Amino acid sequence: MIIDFLIYLAIGAAVSWFFFYFRRYDLFGGFWGAGVVAVIGAILATFLLQKPLKIALDALQSGFGFSNVNIVAAVIGGVISIMLLSKINGGKKRKEY
Numbered sequence: 001m002i003i004d005f006l007i008y009l010a011i012g013a014a015v016s017w018f019f020f021y022f023r024r025y026d027l028f029g030g031f032w033g034a035g036v037v038a039v040i041g042a043i044l045a046t047f048l049l050q051k052p053l054k055i056a057l058d059a060l061q062s063g064f065g066f067s068n069v070n071i072v073a074a075v076i077g078g079v080i081s082i083m084l085l086s087k088i089n090g091g092k093k094r095k096e097y
Helices: 002-022 030-060 071-088
Strands: none
Touching: 002 030, 002 071, 030 071
């Protein structure tokens, strides 16, 4: 259970880093706010997409999950939640300083 939560935190931090530092989106709450939203999105998407993605991935290979976390569903959920957060904020880019 703790390892699952740490995996969600790592996915949320990676997605947050990508959109905040690499893509330079101006997100509500900055890096930490984006991280919280990405973790929540990753958890929600895992619950919603667990079965359909597991069936599809098992058909392709023996699975792509680590522990009880479906990595693909978690990344999809994190990315979608950050993109929604960006759209709510107007899709603005951060200014270069």
